[in-house]
Amino acid sequence: MATQKENKVYQVFQSISGNYDHMNSVISFRLHKRWRKKTMKQMNVHRGAKTLDLCCGTADWTIQLGKAVGKAGSATGIDFSEKMLEVGREKVHREQLTNIDLIHGNVNSLPFPDDSFDYVTIGFGLRNVSDYLRVLKEMQRVLKPGGTAVCLETSWPENSLVEKFYSFYFQSVMPVIGKVLINRYDEYRWLQESTMAFPSKETLGVMFMEAGFSRVQMSPFSAGTVCAHIARKK
Secondary structure, eight states: OOOHHHHHHHHHHHHHGGGHHHHHHHHTTTHHHHHHHHHHHHHTOOTTOEEEEETOTTOHHHHHHHHHHOTTSEEEEEESOHHHHHHHHHHHHHHTOSSEEEEEOOTTSOSSOSSOEEEEEEESOGGGSSOHHHHHHHHHHHEEEEEEEEEEEEOOOSSHHHHHHHHHIIIIIHHHHHHHHHSOHHHHHHHHHHHHHSOOHHHHHHHHHHTTEEEEEEEEETTTTEEEEEEEEO
16 A cells, blocks of 8 residues: 555656656756766676666666666666656657666565666665665665665755755755746655655665665765765675
8 A cells, every 4th residue: 555655756756747857957957967977987887787777757867777788788667657657768769779668666566586687776766765774675685696776866965054055945946946947836845855854875874784785885976965875785
């Protein structure tokens, strides 16, 4: 049974799917592409790898993974918003990529056997799930031994001045941008709330270890407002 949070998240992303990519660029000042590019460089994805992207949304990271692994590899994206997946499938079709599969599902219970993937990613999606640790455990379960799990997510900055600006931006500015540009105030209030409630990067690192990973590397970006956690499975 879906939780109240899951139902809320579902409604939010169903409603903003058509404008999601544009708004993502606006509210992140287009930095989200740079963050993902830097993270991909650290991952060092090898050709022929089998990859999985959780909460894939409109499939930007899934497509990047599909290109990185080449025709001999594969990239699977999973999301529970059908409308976000529709946008993603249009992108995959335009790119003429045949090694990408986008499926509808819930990341709390992944429909894959143990030890299936070389890389599992989740980008700006973990904050929207109902149980962070459960999803991390699912990532660990479906990874092959020696595989890599990556979470790219918002994070609280350590600098007090940056933190004040960060808090003001998410609480007061971002919802107004959503209202002005696409008449979606409440939806972007929710994105602000989920960001504010998300654990610190240190706490998330501990959760990765609790999920069974052997080591975790943390890479903060943009004054610590975003952090990539890269973890290895034993």
